[in-house]
Amino acid sequence: MSDLYDRHKAVLPEWLALYYKDPLEITHGEGRHVWDAHGKKYLDFFGGILTTMTAHALPEVTKAVSEQAGRIIHSSTLYLNRPMVELAERIAQLSGIPDARVFFTTSGTEANDTALLLATTYRRSNQILAMRNSYHGRSFSAIGITGNRGWSPTSLSPLQTLYVHGGVRTRGPFAHLSDADFIAACVEDLRDLLGHTRPPAALIAEPIQGVGGFTSPPDGLYADFRDVLQERGILWIADEVQTGWGRTGDNFWGWQAHGRSGPPDILTFAKGIGNGMSIGGVVARAEIMNCLDANSISTFGGTQITMAAGLANLTYLLEHDLQGNARRVGGLLMERLRAVGAQLPGVREVRGRGLMIGVELVRPGTDEADPDAAAAVLEAARDGGLLIGKGGGHNTSVLRIAPPLSLTVAEAEEGAAILEQALRDVQ
Numbered sequence: 394m395s396d397l398y399d400r401h402k403a404v405l406p407e408w409l410a411l412y413y414k415d416p417l418e419i420t421h422g423e424g425r426h427v428w429d430a431h432g433k434k435y436l437d438f439f440g441g442i443l444t445t446m447t448a449h450a451l452p453e454v455t456k457a458v459s460e461q462a463g464r465i466i467h468s469s470t471l472y473l474n475r476p477m478v479e480l481a482e483r484i485a486q487l488s489g490i491p492d493a494r495v496f497f498t499t500s501g502t503e504a505n506d507t508a509l510l511l512a513t514t515y516r517r518s519n520q521i522l523a524m525r526n527s528y529h530g531r532s533f534s535a536i537g538i539t540g541n542r543g544w545s546p547t548s549l550s551p552l553q554t555l556y557v558h559g560g561v562r563t564r565g566p567f568a569h570l571s572d573a574d575f576i577a578a579c580v581e582d583l584r585d586l587l588g589h590t591r592p593p594a595a596l597i598a599e600p601i602q603g604v605g606g607f608t609s610p611p612d613g614l615y616a617d618f619r620d621v622l623q624e625r626g627i628l629w630i631a632d633e634v635q636t637g638w639g640r641t642g643d644n645f646w647g648w649q650a651h652g653r654s655g656p657p658d659i660l661t662f663a664k665g666i667g668n669g670m671s672i673g674g675v676v677a678r679a680e681i682m683n684c685l686d687a688n689s690i691s692t693f694g695g696t697q698i699t700m701a702a703g704l705a706n707l708t709y710l711l712e713h714d715l716q717g718n719a720r721r722v723g724g725l726l727m728e729r730l731r732a733v734g735a736q737l738p739g740v741r742e743v744r745g746r747g748l749m750i751g752v753e754l755v756r757p758g759t760d761e762a763d764p765d766a767a768a769a770v771l772e773a774a775r776d777g778g779l780l781i782g783k784g785g786g787h788n789t790s791v792l793r794i795a796p797p798l799s800l801t802v803a804e805a806e807e808g809a810a811i812l813e814q815a816l817r818d819v820q
């Protein structure tokens with residue numbers, strides 16, 4: 394055990410989630426690798442927490458950050474700064490939202506909080522629709538709408554939340570249905586729910602649930618939901634905190650898998666855009682964004698140092714087609730892991746999209762989630778030099794794989810081999 398772990402227990406909250414029995418202390422990284430305080434090297438298959446989007450210590454980002462630090466780190470968002478306006482322009486254009494306005498925050502939680510503030514103000518309703526098994530952050534309102542018992546019960550939310558079916562397909566009353574019937578059942582459930590409630594402000598949903606174990610509905614669900622919402626003027630908030638920036642391979646944003654839906658009314662982002670720098674934000678049509686009359690700033694949102702990182706990171710990821718790489722390398726990795734999973738009775742499903750891959754573990758011969766096996770696989774993979782993640786709340790039986798999008802085929806094969814060995818050792 395590191396002395397840092399002993400010291401941390403004296404100063405940090407008990408509920409701080411730490412992976413591993415002997416928690417890791419990471420000291421540096423390069424490309425898709427990180428090193429711990431003992432000098433051990435790991436292949437990073439979790440990319441921070443889907444935060445290291447391009448690569449660790451990417452020279453282009455490091456250079457932009459150090460040059461910006463040499464000029465000015467922060468001058469308060471009471472003044473304009475060029476990197477903020479330029480990044481806002483690029484995100485507005487990429488979002489697909491017409492007449493889009495961008496507001497920067499410092500985290501995904503704060504982005505969702507802002508989206509909830511906008512939607513409830515715009516629609517004059519404190520009723521929110523959220524998905525079962527969702528996760529939207531840890532502030533008072535974001536945690537309060539989160540549909541995962543790992544968090545929600547601890548909070549008495551100021552918002553009234555109704556939970557909708559559809560975000561998770563692996564279990565539940567509609568799990569046995571075909572894609573089309575599943576969508577039809579979820580839409581019927583939504584219509585029925587709306588018949589029993591005051592008009593909600595918005596539906597908030599992750600296109601692919603992240604903390605919820607990388608589970609997604611069939612393509613098209615949100616397009617059909619959108620029809621129902623639009624009939625009633627209810628806004629659609631897409632929480633793209635995990636699914637944005639090309640991570641899902643096929644699309645730049647997760648919502649695009651639902652094609653016909655068109656862009657959401659409000660889109661929230663964070664994680665990967667800063668390559669580890671704290672950037673979050675909200676994109677919304679002008680009439681929604683401008684419905685607040687508060688003279689408001691986020692002290693650190695949009696500050697020069699993070700915006701410089703975001704611009705350099707976004708430029709790199711677009712110029713190097715990392716979305717295409719996520720599709721190609723993610724496809725190979727998924728195929729390889731599915732072949733391994735087919736041989737192991739404890740692997741229930743290998744799922745996801747692009748470089749967002751979930752491996753759900755069950756007790757062999759049953760359909761019972763196996764969080765102990767997942768924890769053991771994490772430990773075994775670490776011993777083998779591979780870092781992976783797992784789901785949160787009631788999804789800790791799902792291994793989560795989300796490396797930086799620059800992952801090479803050789804690294805994908807190396808990581809898959811270590812993970813295969815870990816899975817076999819544990820089973």
Ligand code: PLP
Pocket residue numbers: 499500501502503505528529530531599603604632633634635663664673
């Ligand atoms: N939304 C989603 C979908 C997330 O996965 C997360 C974090 O995991 C958040 C919001 C909260 O983001 P942050 O931890 O940056 O506050």
